[in-house]
Amino acid sequence: MKYGVVGGGPAGLYFALLSRKADPSAEVRVVERNAPDATFGWGVVFSEETLGALRDADFESYTQIQDSFARWSAIDIHYAGALIRSRGHVFTGISRRVLLGILQRRCLEVGVELRFDTELHDLAAFDDCDLVVGADGVNGFVRGLSPETFKPALHVHDTKYAWFGTDLPLDAFTFIFRRNEHGLFQVHAYPFDARTSTFIVECPQDAFRRAGLDQAGEAASIAYCERLFEPELRGHRLLSNRSLWVSFATLRSAAWHHDRVVLLGDAAHTAHFSIGSGTKLAMEDAIALVDSLRRHRDLEAALTDYELERQPVVERFQEAALESAAYFEHVSRYEGFAPIQFAFNLLTRSRRITYVNLSVRDPVLTRSVDAFLADGRRPDREPPLVAVPPLFAPFSIRSAHLVNRVAAAMPATEDGVDGLPATPLAPLSASAAASGAGLVVTEMVAVAAEGRIGAGSPGLYRPEHLYTWKEAVAAVHDSSPARIGLLLGHAGRRGSTRPRHQGIDRPLRQGGWTTLAASAVSYTPRGVAPRAMDGDDFTRIKAAFVTAAEMAVECGFDLLALDAGLGYLLAGFLSPLANRRADVYGGSLENRLRFPLEVAAAVRGAWPSDRPMALRLNAADGTVGGVTLDDAVLMAAAFRERGCDLVHPVLGQTTPDGWSDYGRAFGVPAADRVRNEAHVPALASGNITSADEVNTVVAAGRADLCLLAL
C-alpha cells in the first residue's frame, strides 16, 4: 500500500505513524508546506480519555508526550472581582511545537517519508498512492477538490479572537472576564509546559472596533491586552506568533471521503476553541482511520466505516462547541449574576456537563450553588455540608411561596357544557399536586363562551363555574404545599374546534360559533375565518378578562397567568402572521402589543397586588416572517412593566406550520433570554424530562421554574 498525506500537523503525522506501524510494508509519504519547526498556535489540550487512546495507539509517543506536558485539575474563573476555582477537571496541555517534534521523530523512526517546505495545489504528487489523506487543515485545498461530495459548510462566528502565548505559568484552565469602556473581553488560558501558557483573548465585534483593534497591529494588540489583563498577568508578557485577530469558523462536511481521498481533523470538521478539542478530534480521527483500514480489505468499506464511526462523535462535539461558542457570544447577558452562579453557568455552558456530572467532579462547588439558591448565601463562606439541590430551592413571587422549582400542568378536559366541566376537577388538580410539583397550573380556561377551544372546554365566565374551580383550588391546598395558578385565555381563531382526540384545530361539525381574532384570517388553510375584532369587542373582552380575574380571586387561586401563547387570541395580536390590522392594534410591535398589554394592565388592576401575575408568551413563531426571540425579549419587558411577574415562553403555534427543533430542553434558550435580557423570572418548558436537567437549568440561572414532561 502507498499512502500520501497532505499536511504535517498532528492529524497527518499521527496517521502516517500509525499506518506505517500497522503495515510496515506500506509506503507513507507526508508533504507539509511549512518548515519542520514552524508552527502556529501555542499549546493544545487533551482530556484523560484522549490520553488513554494515545497510549493504546502508540506507547512511545505517548511516553514522550507524558514527559513534556502540563497537567492540571482546576478551572479558575475571574469574574466581577472574584475568583472562583472549580476542581476535579483533569486536563493535559502540551506545546504544539513539542508535540509535532515528537510525532516527526516517531514518523522518521518507523520509516515515514517527510517532505517539508513543499506547497501542493493538486494531488499529482500522489498519483501513485492507493490512498490520499487530506490533513491540511481548515484552510487546506484537498476538501475543495470534491465539493459535490464533501459538501463543506462554514459557519463564521461573530466574535473576534487572537491566540497569544504568555510566560505566565498557570496552574489551572483560566477564564477571565473583564469589562472596560470598550466592552466585555474574555480570556481562555491554559498552561502547556512549566513556563508557558496559551492565552486566547476574545471579544464581540463592537468592542473590537471600539477598542481600535481592527486598526491595531500585533504589537499594539499585545499592548492593549497586556494593559487590560494586567491584574492577572502580574507583570508577565504576552507573546505573539502570527497572533492575528480572526473569527472562528465552524466547518461541517457531509462526507469525509471520495474515491481514494479521505479527510482528517480540521480539514473535515472544526469545533470552537472554547471546548479545546481540535487536536484531540484530529488524532482520534487518525486512530480510527488506521483501525478501519486494518479491519477491511476493501478501501471503500474501510473509509465508509471510518466515517460511520467518527461522524457521530464529531457531531456531538460540534453541538457542544456551538453551545459553548454561543455562550461566549452572549456572555454579557449574565454579567449581573453572582460569581458562584456565573461560574456554574459557565461550566455547564456546552450542556455536556450537567449538575450531576459537576457534583461528582466538584461537590464543593455544587454545594455552594445549592446554598446560594437556597438562601442567597455568599460563596466566600464555607458551604454547608448539606443543602437542598436547586430543584428544591424555594422560590417566591410576590406572596406566592413555591416549595420547589417544578411546575405541573393539569390535563385538558373536553367534556364540559357551556364552560362547566363534567369531570370533577378536584381529583385532577390534586393528582397534579401529588406529582410533587411546587406549582400546579390549569389548562387554558376561557373568559367567555366564544373564547373556548372546543364545545367541551372549560371557562370561568358564569357563576356556576366558580364552584368547580374553588374545589380544584381547595383540593391542591388541602393535600399539598403546592400553589395553584389559573391560566386565563381566549382561544381566538383556534376556538370552535372538535375534541382533540379527533385531531387538533378541526372545526366543529355542529354547534360551532363565530370566532374572534385580530384579523379575519382562518387558522388552518381550509378552516373557517374568524371575525376581526372591532368596535366594542375590545372593551367587552377586556372586561371579560377582568371579570374572570375577579372570579379567580374568589376561587382562591394563588397565581393568575394570562395566555398570550399558542396562537390564541392575545398571541394572535402579537404576531404579524395573524395580525394584519391597519389600526393602532396592528403593524409595529408596539401596536401589536397594545391590546395584550391593555388586557394585562386591566387584569393586574383586578388581581390582588400581593399575588403574582404570569404570562404564557408566544416567543417565536417558527415560520418565516413571524415573531422571533428578539421580539420576545422586548415583549416580555413590556409585560413586566405592566406588573407581570413570571413569563413562560412557548414556541411555534401561531400558525399551523410553526415548529421548533424539539430536542432536549428545547425551550430553555427562550427562557434564558427572557430571564436574563428582559429581566423577568422565567418558566421553561419543552422536552425537559429529568431532575438533573431542572437542577442544571435552575442552578445556571437559565430559568427559575421548569415545566416537567415525563
Added chain:
Amino acid sequence: MRVGVGLPTSTANATGELLVEWARRADGGPFNSLGVVDRVAYRNLEPLVALAAAAAVTRRIELLTMVLIGPLRNPTLLAKQLASIEVLAPGRLTVGLGVGARDDDYTVAELDPRRRGARLADQLELLRTVWEAGRVGPRPSSPAGPRILVGGGSGQAFARMARYADGYAHGGGPPRAFASAVSKARAAWTEAGRPGTPLFYGMAYFALGEEAANTGAAYLRHYYAFTGPFAEKVAAANLTSPGSIVDMLRGYEEAGCDQLVLFPTVSELEQLDRLGEVLAGR
C-alpha cells in the same frame, strides 16, 4: 414490539409472482405487517398497487406504506385509493406519509419540490375531510380512516406528525438515532396538546447469507445512489446476520419502537423463511 417485513417491490429482479407468494407466506408467518417503499423515478412497483395485490392474498397482516411520498399524488384521488385498499383489507391499512428525499421523483412527476412540505400538510388535512364527508367513496371501515404516520427528521416534520398523524415513521438508522427521533416526536406531540402518545414505526434492511449480503449491498448502493456517498453507509448498515437482527430488534424495542419493519434487499423467498427463523429463535 411487533415486527413487520417489507415486500420485495424495489429489489433487483422482483417479479409479481414473487410479491404475491411473499405476501401469502408472510401472512402465515411471524410478521405483523407488510411494508412498501415509494419512489417514482425507479424500477419499483407502485406501492398502493403492490398493497392491493397483497390485500387480495392475505387475511390478517397489516398493510403499511413506509413511506408514501404524498405530495406526488392528488390528495382526493389518494384518499379514494387508500379507502379502496381499506375496503379490500378492512382495518389493516396504515399509511406512512412523507415528502421523500429525492428531487428527481418530483421532476419526473412534473411537480415543484419546493412547496412539498406545505402540500403534505394540506394533503393530511384533506384526507380526513374526504373520508369523513363521504362524497368521495368508498367509506373506510373506521370513520376516521386508516391509521396515518408521518415521517421525516426535521422540526417541520415532527410538527406535522404531531398535528395530523397517529404516529411517526422513522427512515432508518441505528437505535440511538431512532431514540433521538422518539424523544423529539414525543415532545412535539405534547407541545401540540395531543392526548395519549404517538405510535412509533422503525425500519431496517436485511439480507441473510453471505451471497445475499453482497447482492443486498449492491441493491442498497443502487437504491440510495441519489444520496451520493451516503449510499455506502446504508449498504454497510445492512443486517446480514441473525445476531445483528436480534441486536437491532433489542435496540429498537428499548428505544420505544412499537413496530420494526425489516425490508428485504434480495428478491428471494428464502429470505422470508430465514428471517422467520431468526424471529422464532428470538
